Amino acid sequence: MDLLTHLPALQVVVPMLSAPLIVLLQPRGLAWAGATAVAVLSFAIAVALAIAVLDGQTIEYAMGGWPAPYGIALSVDAFSALVLLVITGAAAAALLAAKPSIDQQIEVERQPLFYSAWLLVLSGLVGIVVSADAFNIFVFMEISSLASYILIAGGPNRRALPAVFKYLMMGTIGATFYLIGVGLIYMMTGTLNLADMEARIGDVTDINPILVAAGFITIGLALKAAVFPLHVWVPNAYTHAPHMVTVFLAACATKVALYVLIRFDYMVFQGKLDDHEIQFAMFVMPLAILGILIASAVAMFEGHIKRLLASSSIAQIGYILLGVSFVSMAGLSASAMHIFNHALAKGGLFLAVACLAYRYRDLRLNQLGGASARMPWTCAAFVVCGLSLIGVPGTAGFISKWMLIGAALETGPWGWGLVAIILISSLMAVVYIWRIVEALYFQAPIEGDAPMSEAPVQLLLVTGLVALMNIYFGLFPHVPLELANSAAALLLEGSR
Amino acid sequence: MTPETAILVAIGIPLVGALAIALAGRISPNLREAATAVTSLSLIWVVWGLLPLLMDGGRPSVEVSQVMPGLSIAFAVEPLGMLFAALASGLWLINSVYSVGYMRGNKEQNQTRFFACFALALSATIGVAFAGNLFTLFLFYELLTLSTYPLVAHKGDAATVRSARIYLGVLLSTSIGLFLPAIIWTYSIAGTGDFTTGGILAGKLNDPEIGLLLGLFVFGIGKAAMMPVHKWLPAAMVAPTPVSALLHAVAVVKAGVFTITKIIVYIFGIDFLFEASSSQWLVYAAAFTIITASLVALRQTNIKRLLAYSTIAQLSYVIMAAAILKPLAEVGAAVHMVAHAFGKITLFFAAGAIYVASKKTEIHQLRGIGRRMPWTMAAFTIGSLSMIGVPPTAGFVSKWYILAGAFQANNLVAVFTIIASTVLNAAYFLPILYMVWFEREKEAGKEHGEAPFLVVLALCLTALLTLAFFLFNGPVIDLESQVVKGLG
Numbered sequence: 001m002d003l004l005t006h007l008p009a010l011q012v013v014v015p016m017l018s019a020p021l022i023v024l025l026q027p028r029g030l031a032w033a034g035a036t037a038v039a040v041l042s043f044a045i046a047v048a049l050a051i052a053v054l055d056g057q058t059i060e061y062a063m064g065g066w067p068a069p070y071g072i073a074l075s076v077d078a079f080s081a082l083v084l085l086v087i088t089g090a091a092a093a094a095l096l097a098a099k100p101s102i103d104q105q106i107e108v109e110r111q112p113l114f115y116s117a118w119l120l121v122l123s124g125l126v127g128i129v130v131s132a133d134a135f136n137i138f139v140f141m142e143i144s145s146l147a148s149y150i151l152i153a154g155g156p157n158r159r160a161l162p163a164v165f166k167y168l169m170m171g172t173i174g175a176t177f178y179l180i181g182v183g184l185i186y187m188m189t190g191t192l193n194l195a196d197m198e199a200r201i202g203d204v205t206d207i208n209p210i211l212v213a214a215g216f217i218t219i220g221l222a223l224k225a226a227v228f229p230l231h232v233w234v235p236n237a238y239t240h241a242p243h244m245v246t247v248f249l250a251a252c253a254t255k256v257a258l259y260v261l262i263r264f265d266y267m268v269f270q271g272k273l274d275d276h277e278i279q280f281a282m283f284v285m286p287l288a289i290l291g292i293l294i295a296s297a298v299a300m301f302e303g304h305i306k307r308l309l310a311s312s313s314i315a316q317i318g319y320i321l322l323g324v325s326f327v328s329m330a331g332l333s334a335s336a337m338h339i340f341n342h343a344l345a346k347g348g349l350f351l352a353v354a355c356l357a358y359r360y361r362d363l364r365l366n367q368l369g370g371a372s373a374r375m376p377w378t379c380a381a382f383v384v385c386g387l388s389l390i391g392v393p394g395t396a397g398f399i400s401k402w403m404l405i406g407a408a409l410e411t412g413p414w415g416w417g418l419v420a421i422i423l424i425s426s427l428m429a430v431v432y433i434w435r436i437v438e439a440l441y442f443q444a445p446i447e448g449d450a451p452m453s454e455a456p457v458q459l460l461l462v463t464g465l466v467a468l469m470n471i472y473f474g475l476f477p478h479v480p481l482e483l484a485n486s487a488a489a490l491l492l493e494g495s496r
Numbered sequence: 497m498t499p500e501t502a503i504l505v506a507i508g509i510p511l512v513g514a515l516a517i518a519l520a521g522r523i524s525p526n527l528r529e530a531a532t533a534v535t536s537l538s539l540i541w542v543v544w545g546l547l548p549l550l551m552d553g554g555r556p557s558v559e560v561s562q563v564m565p566g567l568s569i570a571f572a573v574e575p576l577g578m579l580f581a582a583l584a585s586g587l588w589l590i591n592s593v594y595s596v597g598y599m600r601g602n603k604e605q606n607q608t609r610f611f612a613c614f615a616l617a618l619s620a621t622i623g624v625a626f627a628g629n630l631f632t633l634f635l636f637y638e639l640l641t642l643s644t645y646p647l648v649a650h651k652g653d654a655a656t657v658r659s660a661r662i663y664l665g666v667l668l669s670t671s672i673g674l675f676l677p678a679i680i681w682t683y684s685i686a687g688t689g690d691f692t693t694g695g696i697l698a699g700k701l702n703d704p705e706i707g708l709l710l711g712l713f714v715f716g717i718g719k720a721a722m723m724p725v726h727k728w729l730p731a732a733m734v735a736p737t738p739v740s741a742l743l744h745a746v747a748v749v750k751a752g753v754f755t756i757t758k759i760i761v762y763i764f765g766i767d768f769l770f771e772a773s774s775s776q777w778l779v780y781a782a783a784f785t786i787i788t789a790s791l792v793a794l795r796q797t798n799i800k801r802l803l804a805y806s807t808i809a810q811l812s813y814v815i816m817a818a819a820i821l822k823p824l825a826e827v828g829a830a831v832h833m834v835a836h837a838f839g840k841i842t843l844f845f846a847a848g849a850i851y852v853a854s855k856k857t858e859i860h861q862l863r864g865i866g867r868r869m870p871w872t873m874a875a876f877t878i879g880s881l882s883m884i885g886v887p888p889t890a891g892f893v894s895k896w897y898i899l900a901g902a903f904q905a906n907n908l909v910a911v912f913t914i915i916a917s918t919v920l921n922a923a924y925f926l927p928i929l930y931m932v933w934f935e936r937e938k939e940a941g942k943e944h945g946e947a948p949f950l951v952v953l954a955l956c957l958t959a960l961l962t963l964a965f966f967l968f969n970g971p972v973i974d975l976e977s978q979v980v981k982g983l984g
C-alpha cells in the first residue's frame with residue numbers, strides 16, 4: 001500500500017481514531033504526550049499534502065474505492081492544503097506549548113477527556129476542509145463544533161458557560177441554515193457532491209430554490225465564521241475559554257467556516273447563477289468594510305487583553321472577506337495569504353497572552369503593569385506578533401496587506417477608497433496594539449503584587465518560535481504565496 | 497570582505513551589538529560600555545571602508561530576498577547614502593563617549609535598555625542609508641521609529657509617555673497614512689521602486705498628480721519635520737540629551753530629509769521634476785517652514801526646545817535645497833546634512849553638559865555661565881555660529897552651495913528665505929551668546945564647574961569637526977557631485 005495516496009484520508013482518520021484512545025491514557029502527562037504526537041503527525045501529513053499540491057494539482061480520493069457521486073469523496077488542492085497547514089499547525093503549536101497552562105487550568109483527572117475533545121475538534125476541522133461533499137462538511141462541522149463547546153467550557157472560569165451557551169445557540173443556527181441550504185440544493189440537483197452539484201446546477205430550470213439555498217448557506221456559514229454583524233459569540237467565547245484553547249480556535253476555527261463559504265460560493269454558485277458575482281460582492285463587501293472599521297474601533301476601547309484581541313480577529317476576518325469580495329485573482333490570493341498570516345500573528349499573540357496568564361490572574365490592561373521587566377521574552381514576542389498584526393513591513397502581516405491593497409487598486413476608481421479604509425484600520429490597529437504595549441512596558445506594577453518570573457520554558461519556546469515565524473514569513477513568504485496563488489487560480493477556474 | 501558583504505555586515509554589526517550590550521549589561525556597566533565602543537568602532541571600520549570604492553564611482557548592491565515579484569529587500573550604496581551612513585556611524589562613536597559621561601553623570605535608570613536601543617536605532621539608520629528601493633527603505637524607516645520609541649520614553653513618567661505617544665503617533669500615522677500610499681502608488685505606476693539614476697517616474701505621471709505624489713512623500717516622511725507634521729520633534733525633547741543629540745539632530749531627522757532628497761533625485765529625477773509645474777510648491781512650503789520655525793524658536797525659553805525648532809528650520813533648508821532641483825543645490829542639500837549635523841550635535845551636547853553640571857534647562861539661567869564652563873560654551877558658540885552660517889564654520893559651506901543653486905535656478909524665493917532666516921538665526925543665537933559671555937550671574941546659584949570629562953571631550957571634538965569641515969570639505973563635495981554628474 002502506498003501511504004502517500006492515502007494522505008487525505010489519514011489526515012482525518014488519524015486524529016479521529018486517536019481521540020477515543022487518548023481517553024484511556026490516564027497516567028499523568030501521557031494524554032498530553034499522545035495528543036501532541038497526533039497533532040504533530042497531522043501537521044506532518046498536512047506538510048506532505050502541501051508539497052504534493054504545490055504545483056497546482058488536485059488530489060482526489062474516494063473512500064473505500066467507491067467512485068465519487070456515490071461514495072464519500074475527499075479532495076485536496078492548494079487552497080485546502082493552505083488551510084490544513086493553518087489548522088494542524090495551530091493545533092500542534094498550541095499543544096506543544098500547552099502542558100503548563102493546561103495543568104494550571106484543568107484538573108488532572110479530566111485532562112484525558114479534554115485532550116480527546118481537542119483531537120475531535122482537530123479531526124472535525126480538517127474533515128471540513130478535505131471533504132468534497134456538502135453533507136460530510138455538515139457532519140464534520142458538527143463534530144468540530146460540539147467538541148469545541150467542550151473545550152471552551154472546560155476551563156475553571158464559570159463565565160465560560162454562558163459564553164459557550166451563546167456560541168452553541170449561534171453555531172447551531174448557523175449549521176441548521178447551512179443544512180437547509182444543502183437540502184434545497186439536493187432537492188433540485190439530486191446530489192451532495194460539490195463537483196457534481198457544480199455540473200448539474202446549470203440544468204436546473206426553476207432557479208428560485210437555488211437562490212434561497214445560496215442565501216441560507218451564505219448566512220449560515222457567515223454566522224460560523226463570525227462575519228460582522230454575526231460575530232457576537234466571539235468575544236466572550238475567546239475571552240473565557242482556557243488560554244490554550246483560545247490560541248487554537250482563534251488561529252483557525254472561524255477561518256475554516258470562511259473556507260467553506262469561499263469554496264461553496266466559487267465552486268457551486270459563481271458562473272452558474274446570473275449575476276451572482278455582483279450580488280455576492282455587493283453583499284459581502286459592505287459587511288467586510290463595516291466589520292473592519294467597527295471591530296477595530298471596538299478593540300481600541302476594550303480593557304481586557306483577550307477581548308481586545310478577539311475584537312481584532314473580527315476585523316481581520318473583514319480583511320479576508322474584503323479580498324474575496326473583489327472576485328479577482330489578486331483579491332483571492334490576498335485573502336488566502338491573510339488566512340495564513342493572520343493565523344500566525346493572532347496565534348502568536350494569544351500564545352503570548354497565555355504566557356502572561358500563567359503569571360497574571362487578571363488580564364485587564366490596567367493590571368498588567370511591570371510585565372516587561374518580569375517577562376521580557378514574552379513581551380518581546382508579543383510586540384513582534386503585534387507588529388505583524390498591524391502589518392509593519394518585514395513581518396508576515398505586511399505581505400497580505402500589501403497584496404490586499406494591490407488587489408483593491410485593481411478594482412478601479414473605488415480602489416483608493418478601499419486603500420484608505422485598509423490604511424485607516426491599520427492605524428487603528430497601531431492604537432489598540434500600542435495600548436497593550438504601553439501597559440506591558442510603561443505601566444507601574446500594582447502595589448503588593450507577588451514577585452513573578454518568566455513563563456515556563458516550554459510555553460515560551462513555542463511563543464518565541466511563532467514570533468520568529470512572523471518575521472521569517474515576512475521576508476521569505478514564497479511557500480504560502482505559491483499556495484495562495486494556486487488556490488486563487490483554482491477557485492477562479494471553478495467559478496467559470 | 498567584498499563590498500556586498502560589507503553592506504550586510506554594516507547593518508548586522510549594530511544588531512549583534514544591541515544583543516551583546518543587552519547581555520553585557522547583566523554583568524557589568526563597564527563591559528556594556530566596552531561592547532558599545534567595540535560595536536561603534538567596527539561599524540566605522542566597515543562603513544568607512546566602503547568610502548574609497550564609492551569615491552571611485554563604485555555602486556555596490558546586494559539583494560537579500562525577493563519577497564514578492566517586483567518587491568524585494570535589496571541594498572545599494574550610492575553617494576547620498578554613503579555620506580549619511582558615514583556621518584551617522586562616525587558621530588555615533590563620539591556620541592557614545594558623550595552618552596557614557598552623561599548617563600553616569602545623571603545616574604539615569606535602565607541604562608542597558610538605553611544603549612541596546614541606541615545600537616538598534618543605528619542599525620535601522622544604516623538600513624535607511626543603504627536601502628536599494630522604496631520598500632526596503634520603508635522597512636528600516638519604520639524600524640527606526642520603533643527602536644527610538646523606548647529612548648524617547650526613557651524616563652517612563654506620565655508626561656514623558658504622553659510625549660513619546662505624540663512622537664510615535666505622528667511618525668507612524670504619517671508613514672502609514674501618507675508615505676505608504678505614495679510607495680504603493682509609485683510601485684503601481686512604475687512597476688518598481690528601485691532607486692535609479694534619473695528617476696523611474698519620467699513619462700509615467702502627469703502634472704497635477706506629480707505634485708500630489710510629491711506631497712504624499714514629503715508629508716508622509718514625518719521624520720523630515722516639515723510643518724505641519726513637525727510636532728513630534730519638540731515632543732521628543734523629553735528624551736535624554738544624547739538621544740536628542742544623535743537621533744533628533746542627526747540620525748532620525750536626517751533619515752527624513754535624506755529620504756526626501758533620495759526620492760527627489762532617484763525616484764522622480766530632478767530634471768523631470770523641474771519641468772513639472774505642480775512640484776513648485778515644495779520650495780514655498782519649505783521656505784514657510786524655515787521662516788515660521790525660526791520665528792517660533794525666537795520665542796522659546798527652554799534650551800532644548802529652542803534647538804528643536806532650530807532643527808526644524810534647518811531640516812527644511814535641506815528640503816528646500818533639494819526642491820530647487822539644480823545640481824549645485826542638490827550638492828548643497830547633501831553638504832548641509834553634514835554641516836548641520838556637526839553644528840547641532842555640538843549644541844545639544846552643550847545643552848546636555850549644562851544640565852549635567854548644573855541642572856539648568858532654561859535660557860535665562862545661562863547668564864554668565866561662560867566663566868564656569870568655558871570649554872562647553874566655546875563649543876556652543878562655534879555651533880551657534882555654524883547655525884547662522886558665519887565663516888569659518890561648516891554652516892557657511894552649505895549655505896554657499898544652496899545659494900549658488902538658487903541663483904542657478906533663478907529662484908528668488910529661496911534666496912530671500914536664506915537671507916531672512918540667517919537674520920532670524922542670528923536674532924535668536926546672538927543674544928544667548930551675549931548673555932553667556934558678557935552678563936553676570938544674577939544670584940549665587942549652585943557652585944559648579946565643567947561637566948564630566950567624557951562629556952566635554954565629546955563636545956569639543958564635534959566643535960572641532962564643525963571648524964574643520966569649513967577647510968576640509970573637498971572629499972564630501974567630490975563624492976556628492978557624482979550624484980548630479982551630467983545633469984541640469
